[in-house]
Amino acid sequence: MLCVDDEPSILSALKRVLRAEDCKVLQAGGGAEAIAVLEQHPVDVVVSDMRMPGMDGAALLAQVRARWPATARILLTGYADMKATVAAINEGQIYRYIHKPWDETELRLTVRQAAERRQLERERDRLQALTSAQNEELKALNTGLEQRVQERTNELRQANDQLRRNYLTSIKIFSSVMELRSGVLAGHGKRCANLARKVAVTMGLPEDEVQDIFVAGLLHDMGFMALPDSIMSKPVGKLTPEELASYQRHPVLGAQAFMALDDHQTVATLIRTHHERFDGTGYPDQLQGTQIPRGARILAVVDTYDDMTHGHLTGASLTEAEARTILQRGRGTQFDPEVVDVFLHITQEVKPKPVRIEPVSTDHLKPGMVLGKDLLSKEGVMLLSAGHVLSADMISRIRKYAMAEGLNLALDIRMPG
Template sequence: MEEQPPMTQASKPRVLLVDDEEPILNSLRRLLRTQPYEVVLATSGAQALEIMAQQPVDLVMTDARMPNMDGATLLAHIHERYPDTVRILLTGYADLPTIIKAINDGQIDRYLSKPWSDEEMLLTLRQSLFHQDCERERIRLVQVTWDQNEQLKMLNESLEKRVLARTAELQQTADMLDLAYEELKHSYVTGTEMFSLLANLRLPPSKQTSRQTIELIRVYCKLHELDEVSSRNLIMAAALYNIGKMSWTDSMMTAPADLLHHTDRERYRSYPKQSESLLMTLDPMKDAARLILHHQERWDGSGFPDRLKGEAIPFGSRLLKLAVDFIELQRGLILERQMNSDEALVYIRQYTGKLYDPDLVEDFIKVCAAYLSDVTLADPNVKVMGTRDLAAGMVLARNLNADNGMLLLNAGKVLSGPLVEKLIAFEAMEGGKYSVFVKIPEPQEFIAATG
């Protein structure tokens, strides 16, 4: 395995495009011109390997059919020399042997077909680089752990007489690593929500659903005291359930499902599978992706994509369908008429046992009542404040979003002095006025947070 030259921390991801047809390369370069990547071109496999020997490359996307060295062979060389580089095969042929060779020898991350969909390609590149960044961060944390363990070994050899002190240090180190790991998992969920809200900005405000669906699922998890893993999977599924719709036209994305024409209806029925396919490449998303895959199944077995029936449908998928339908009925994304919340719940009751789990509906309606009455305000320690009234040590009781829907801070974030100042400055820059839901800590907690 060869080492690539180090990449500076501030540099953009470098994407290497390989194709023996220059018009194809020019077309790809135009597509990526507005993206935050440094694009490098090569017209042959040999040239691509020369480039990678001289400069670090984060992602390689190569054509399958090229003279002298085909794409599968090139990716096999890259896998052997630079295994951390993301490898994508671009093929215009239904060439199964080439794809199999690329998977077996080059261990490719994805493959795309010509002619490609611009939206799918851009999404694939973003996902691949995001996953690579997460993996690098994981490796960095592992290295930090290894370095700390090495330091502890040296300490053991030289300080045998200080057993009690060393034990305390080991426990402190373990606690810090646990905290870092928990923060990494929490940051992954927060990043998922932020990506969901950014993608949702493609829709007009009256058709946006992500924030409401996430909050409704979060209320359900809190009221039922679900374990951390189940809550995390449900929230990520709520955030990204409609990511498979991102390649649709604007008119199709805003049209009620029951008014779609036959061709569009078939495409509509494929979006859960498309969403699942996009997310299955990310290990932390696999359980959430399974919930998304089946969230349009129906209790009576008439749903899609697999026509599962009754309890064969995963519990999380049954819950997600209730939440999605409750919000989308109010947005006019299921029926032509937009319903209010009461009408949406009447509709859900009407189709209990047909579309929805009869044992889950009434409980869900109670959760909706709590969601609509704003459960955070039921807590006497939760206050609504302006940014200038905030103080270090306060804890966000629910997500804080900008006026355009972008997630600024996630619930549970402990405020610091510099963070409050940034919020005040950002609010002034936007010309808006935020209402911030915060939980006032107990006196001893406040002293610990500010001291």
């Protein structure tokens, strides 16, 4: 606190009165001296007399307001100085003015309130600064957290995509191994799965349903694993009645293989119903129309088409045009009309220009090359599917495989241009 008065007796009286407020009291004998003190010491409250030679109280407090606006300003004034007091209020924006002679209790209370107000303002400023700093820290933490969440989300998405790819690769491998039982079935599951997926996507089916249809396409003939070789070695059209009855059990047997897999019951249902007919005369449950799951209605069309074009039914392969004609005849009886229409539409689209494919030995394989045809083992098992992009690690595995099997292996690679 700074007390300013040109009379030493007044300064002594002020110091005596304010000693009880437990504060450090500085003194100045005029305005210029008070400015010098303020430049050297932080002061919360200035108590100044009005009438002083040189610089009066109003002028002093106006300067204090301009240079140290946080400092509380109290003016001591007589009743005859009201005009000057009004000027001090207007120019110095004083906190309070006290008439002389002062009441000691009023003076102490006024000074105490001014000091407390300054302390509150200081604490407010401190808290505001602290809040601002904490807000900046929180903003930085939020930014970092959002970045970490995004990074973790990307990692999880990549891991999920990798799991999905591994899952589908495992299904494809199992499908290829399953088809080894009959050379005529090699690649049948993969072709059906790809065609079924195209039909499902064209029909606008949800992604999860499309994947279930694709997996069911790969494994729809799983029930063949339970049939004897005598049945598997014949085209369907050449089976005896007894053999045909056993053959028609394969959708049921295939679906039963999924009994313990909770997440694959939809796939199991598609496998069981893919030989149902739209008119209700199919097997095994004689379902009709929309009673047959949509995915099974799609599989029925693509399965029959592939059977006809690869000789599975009669031993003789039909042309694509002949197979399309037969599908058209079965529209509304054997097959769902909508599925037939979509299938015929997507299979008559303009085919892309032929891709130039050349054999490349394992020694000349490079990362980034694209496989043009399925890579099969000497037993007929599909090792890699067409379209697979070779990585350095995959090339290393292929070379090790060729060396271990004693093969002079060349892969069919899509060539640029």
